[in-house]
Amino acid sequence: MKTLIKDVDIVTLDEKGTVIRGGALAIDGAHIVAVGEAPVEFVPDTTIDGTNHVAVPGFFNAHCHASMSLVRGYAEDLPLDRWFNERVWVAESALGPEEVRAGALLAACEMIRSGTVAFNDHYFYMDHVAEVVEASGMRASLTWCQFGLGADKEVGADLEGALAFAERWNGKADGRIRAMLGPHSPYVCPPAFLREIAALAKEKGLGLHIHIAESEEQVSRSLAAHGVTPARLLEETGVLDVPTIAAHALYLSDDDVAILARHGTTVAYCPITYMKLAMGPGDVPRLLRAGVNVALGTDGPASNNDMDMKEAVRFLPLLQKLACRDAEVIAGDASLRIATQAGARAMGFSKAGVLEAGRPADLVLFDFDKPHLVPRHDLVANLVHAAKGSDVSHVFVAGNLLYANGTILTLDEEKIRAEAERAAFRMVSRDLTVLREYQS
Amino acid sequence: MKTLIKDVDIVTLDEKGTVIRGGALAIDGAHIVAVGEAPVEFVPDTTIDGTNHVAVPGFFNAHCHASMSLVRGYAEDLPLDRWFNERVWVAESALGPEEVRAGALLAACEMIRSGTVAFNDHYFYMDHVAEVVEASGMRASLTWCQFGLGADKEVGADLEGALAFAERWNGKADGRIRAMLGPHSPYVCPPAFLREIAALAKEKGLGLHIHIAESEEQVSRSLAAHGVTPARLLEETGVLDVPTIAAHALYLSDDDVAILARHGTTVAYCPITYMKLAMGPGDVPRLLRAGVNVALGTDGPASNNDMDMKEAVRFLPLLQKLACRDAEVIAGDASLRIATQAGARAMGFSKAGVLEAGRPADLVLFDFDKPHLVPRHDLVANLVHAAKGSDVSHVFVAGNLLYANGTILTLDEEKIRAEAERAAFRMVSRDLTVLREYQS
Numbered sequence: 001m002k003t004l005i006k007d008v009d010i011v012t013l014d015e016k017g018t019v020i021r022g023g024a025l026a027i028d029g030a031h032i033v034a035v036g037e038a039p040v041e042f043v044p045d046t047t048i049d050g051t052n053h054v055a056v057p058g059f060f061n062a063h064c065h066a067s068m069s070l071v072r073g074y075a076e077d078l079p080l081d082r083w084f085n086e087r088v089w090v091a092e093s094a095l096g097p098e099e100v101r102a103g104a105l106l107a108a109c110e111m112i113r114s115g116t117v118a119f120n121d122h123y124f125y126m127d128h129v130a131e132v133v134e135a136s137g138m139r140a141s142l143t144w145c146q147f148g149l150g151a152d153k154e155v156g157a158d159l160e161g162a163l164a165f166a167e168r169w170n171g172k173a174d175g176r177i178r179a180m181l182g183p184h185s186p187y188v189c190p191p192a193f194l195r196e197i198a199a200l201a202k203e204k205g206l207g208l209h210i211h212i213a214e215s216e217e218q219v220s221r222s223l224a225a226h227g228v229t230p231a232r233l234l235e236e237t238g239v240l241d242v243p244t245i246a247a248h249a250l251y252l253s254d255d256d257v258a259i260l261a262r263h264g265t266t267v268a269y270c271p272i273t274y275m276k277l278a279m280g281p282g283d284v285p286r287l288l289r290a291g292v293n294v295a296l297g298t299d300g301p302a303s304n305n306d307m308d309m310k311e312a313v314r315f316l317p318l319l320q321k322l323a324c325r326d327a328e329v330i331a332g333d334a335s336l337r338i339a340t341q342a343g344a345r346a347m348g349f350s351k352a353g354v355l356e357a358g359r360p361a362d363l364v365l366f367d368f369d370k371p372h373l374v375p376r377h378d379l380v381a382n383l384v385h386a387a388k389g390s391d392v393s394h395v396f397v398a399g400n401l402l403y404a405n406g407t408i409l410t411l412d413e414e415k416i417r418a419e420a421e422r423a424a425f426r427m428v429s430r431d432l433t434v435l436r437e438y439q440s
Numbered sequence: 441m442k443t444l445i446k447d448v449d450i451v452t453l454d455e456k457g458t459v460i461r462g463g464a465l466a467i468d469g470a471h472i473v474a475v476g477e478a479p480v481e482f483v484p485d486t487t488i489d490g491t492n493h494v495a496v497p498g499f500f501n502a503h504c505h506a507s508m509s510l511v512r513g514y515a516e517d518l519p520l521d522r523w524f525n526e527r528v529w530v531a532e533s534a535l536g537p538e539e540v541r542a543g544a545l546l547a548a549c550e551m552i553r554s555g556t557v558a559f560n561d562h563y564f565y566m567d568h569v570a571e572v573v574e575a576s577g578m579r580a581s582l583t584w585c586q587f588g589l590g591a592d593k594e595v596g597a598d599l600e601g602a603l604a605f606a607e608r609w610n611g612k613a614d615g616r617i618r619a620m621l622g623p624h625s626p627y628v629c630p631p632a633f634l635r636e637i638a639a640l641a642k643e644k645g646l647g648l649h650i651h652i653a654e655s656e657e658q659v660s661r662s663l664a665a666h667g668v669t670p671a672r673l674l675e676e677t678g679v680l681d682v683p684t685i686a687a688h689a690l691y692l693s694d695d696d697v698a699i700l701a702r703h704g705t706t707v708a709y710c711p712i713t714y715m716k717l718a719m720g721p722g723d724v725p726r727l728l729r730a731g732v733n734v735a736l737g738t739d740g741p742a743s744n745n746d747m748d749m750k751e752a753v754r755f756l757p758l759l760q761k762l763a764c765r766d767a768e769v770i771a772g773d774a775s776l777r778i779a780t781q782a783g784a785r786a787m788g789f790s791k792a793g794v795l796e797a798g799r800p801a802d803l804v805l806f807d808f809d810k811p812h813l814v815p816r817h818d819l820v821a822n823l824v825h826a827a828k829g830s831d832v833s834h835v836f837v838a839g840n841l842l843y844a845n846g847t848i849l850t851l852d853e854e855k856i857r858a859e860a861e862r863a864a865f866r867m868v869s870r871d872l873t874v875l876r877e878y879q880s
Contacts, residue, residue: 069811069814070815072814072815072817072821072822072826073815073816073817073818073821073822073825073826074817074818076771076772076818076821076825077757077761077767077768077771077772078767078768079766079767079768080767083767106811106814107811109811110811110812113810113811113812114812272758274762275758275759275761275762276758276761276767276825277761277767278761278762278764278765278766278767279762280762280765281762301826304825305821305822305825305826306812306825306826307812308812308828315758317517318712318715318716318755319715319762321517321715321716321717321718322714322715322718322719322720322721322759324718325718325720326519326718327517327518327519327520327523327716327717327718328517328518328519331516331517332516332517369857370553371509371546371547371549371550371553371853371856371857371860372550372553372554372746372747372748374509374512374546374857374860374861374864375510375512375513375860375861375864375865376513376861377512377513377514377864377868378513378514378516381512381513381516381745382512382513382745385513385516385716385744385745385746386512386513386741386745386746388748388828388829388830389828390828390830390831391830413811416811417809417811417814420811420814420815421814421815421816424814424815424817425815428817
């Protein structure tokens with residue numbers, strides 16, 4: 001399948017930050033074959049008129065829990081501990097495999113519509129999420145969450161089960177699915193378990209996806225229990241010896257930052273969650289200066305409340321400018337790079353996130369024929385600060401068109417919305433008290 | 441004209457915070473006549489099926505510079521002083537009356553599409569903005585910016601001109617237009633001028649719209665020059681004796697807060713600007729505790745870069761939760777109330793901002809038939825944190841339908857976008873250096 005997008009503005013995010021006004025973008029199979037001018041010999045099967053549209057790499061959501069879309073609006077205005085213990089954990093206890101599937105389908109619709117081409121998911125009953133990824137045409141990196149406390153069977157799998165899942169799905173769907181192992185966090189997983197899962201990941205050639213250092217309290221508890229910070233604990237247990245995505249990592253010492261940089265660890269930064277749960281802003285410029293690969297995530301809709309990466313692309317620079325009291329940080333296209341190529345690299349789709357010949361055709365078009373995207377002094381500033389997820393008109397993943405002008409081509413959205421409402425209702429209806437007592 | 445919206449969910453924002461699922465909302469002329477159930481004798485001229493839609497009061501943008509939409513994306517990633525002196529002032533110097541009209545038309549399109557029914561504008565060549573308001577069907581409170589430095593003639597009017605404008609337009613367009621006087625700020629306007637304009641406002645029964653205390657530096661300069669804070673200076677010069685909207689007011693002492701509360705002054709809070717220009721978050725809960733009327737604004741698109749109040753509705757609670765390190769502040773529908781009824785009160789449309797019988801029919805419908813608005817555990821949380829301006833499907837002002845399902849019914853949007861591009865091009869093309877030299 002050959003597709004030509006003509007007369008389109010292109011924000012390539014290549015090394016030089018090339019922006020092309022009114023060029024062509026040619027796709028052959030799963031790859032981009034030309035950017036700027038299409039070769040004379042390129043005969044497309046389909047041509048898209050890109051007038052008033054801007055092409056940009058699609059977003060790689062580097063940390064989320066897609067199925068928590070069913071928990072959207074169910075845990076509002078609470079601090080982190082009460083949010084989790086009183087609301088989210090209870091709600092999640094009422095989610096079974098069918099709810100996980102329904103929530104993942106809903107999230108896939110939301111993500112595709114707002115320009116996300118890939119997501120890095122950390123949850124339970126992950127075969128159902130993998131099936132959704134396969135059907136949707138998206139890319140994903142998937143991990144079955146592990147607590148390492150013997151309770152993992154209750155949420156669908158123990159370590160053997162999680163490994164079997166990873167081996168079943170890694171590389172599937174024409175390579176669109178990657179799998180990792182997912183120890184929840186150093187504050188839940190005992191060090192012996194972290195050692196075990198890290199050794200297994202190393203042996204099997206898998207990466208790891210974990211939460212760390214979300215609060216000062218987590219850091220002081222780690223120091224009290226283990227004598228080291230969470231980042232150091234990850235290093236000591238071998239977690240950082242494999243490609244690791246560390247979600248959040250808000251509270252880091254200078255040593256911690258150096259550890260993450262040295263091991264090539266990715267920090268998945270989720271600005272909206274940090275604001276909603278009053279967790280703190282972190283310090284992204286400091287991570288970038290140290291050479292840490294910073295990627296961007298939405299986190300789950302219980303804390304965000306959306307899975308719209310375009311929102312996160314706007315929040316990242318705004319929050320960092322404020323927190324650093326420096327309007328010049330995360331300038332220009334930095335936020336777009338963090339939301340695309342940095343995430344792609346972290347998830348193992350390392351060539352994606354740039355619009356250049358030879359790269360995967362994972363890209364979106366924004367329709368700029370909207371009052372809030374006029375005038376066009378600066379296409380990048382309009383993309384980062386004024387464009388909305390709803391301005392996305394087309395989404396391509398591996399050269400396949402998943403979304404065009406309001407219609408998702410791979411999923412039955414109306415049915416998915418209705419089923420998600422029913423699944424959320426089941427979640428609320430189940431006797432949460434009984435479930436809670438059973439699990440305590 | 442009688443309109444019935446049936447089977448609609450309604451977030452009334454009344455005193456009790458009533459939320460109705462699947463009710464009716466009846467409009468007769470400029471007013472709401474029933475909420476919940478329509479009277480049997482109500483025979484509508486038009487009926488709108490509100491299934492899967494949520495009705496909520498429209499937004500009152502309490503501080504903006506609409507015509508600066510032409511400057512969108514023209515002054516990126518700079519601190520406040522350089523942003524203004526090196527970029528914004530230069531660009532604005534190249535805006536004449538026709539550019540102001542073109543920018544205001546563009547902004548009106550953007551605001552209507554994202555659910556704003558009224559805006560409080562502070563700029564130059566304001567007759568052109570007033571004509572746009574009249575044509576668009578929106579409400580507005582309009583002020584001709586005054587520097588009080590003898591340079592006002594260069595930007596189109598001196599104090600007499602600004603007063604003549606206010607008297608020409610106050611109450612016009614069936615009462616949809618209000619006018620105020622607009623001293624720019626205590627850091628630009630000398631105290632004698634503040635006294636003069638305050639006395640004039642009092643005599644003529646007009647309100648005032650001013651910028652104050654945007655930075656710590658402004659406060660210390662005020663203390664050095666006048667021996668008092670900006671808020672105290674406003675009190676001493678009589679500014680606060682009339683209804684005043686003070687934009688920003690980020691740096692306030694406890695005394696300052698008490699002064700603003702005592703005088704019934706409104707603070708117009710513009711969270712996105714404060715993040716973009718690294719100005720600081722202010723402290724909204726402190727203002728609310730003291731009884732200050734806090735309203736919400738977008739500010740101008742040179743600092744925001746949009747005029748989408750739905751974005752500001754989301755940023756306000758997120759920024760305050762983070763800044764106060766308290767996830768419980770600005771909870772529930774607080775942000776919606778600040779964005780609607782608080783702004784309406786400040787602009788002199790005091791009965792608007794609530795969906796109740798007898799209130800002005802200034803309301804919008806959000807189309808909730810979208811994946812990011814499913815499930816519907818909490819309509820208010822979905823509105824505040826997940827809904828986007830682009831989910832607005834209908835906008836009513838004073839009972840008139842201005843926007844329905846993608847089409848603005850009062851303005852020619854395509855022509856406006858094209859003219860705005862041309863006006864922005866003229867702005868850039870003018871020899872800014874010459875202009876600058878001329879004005880120095």
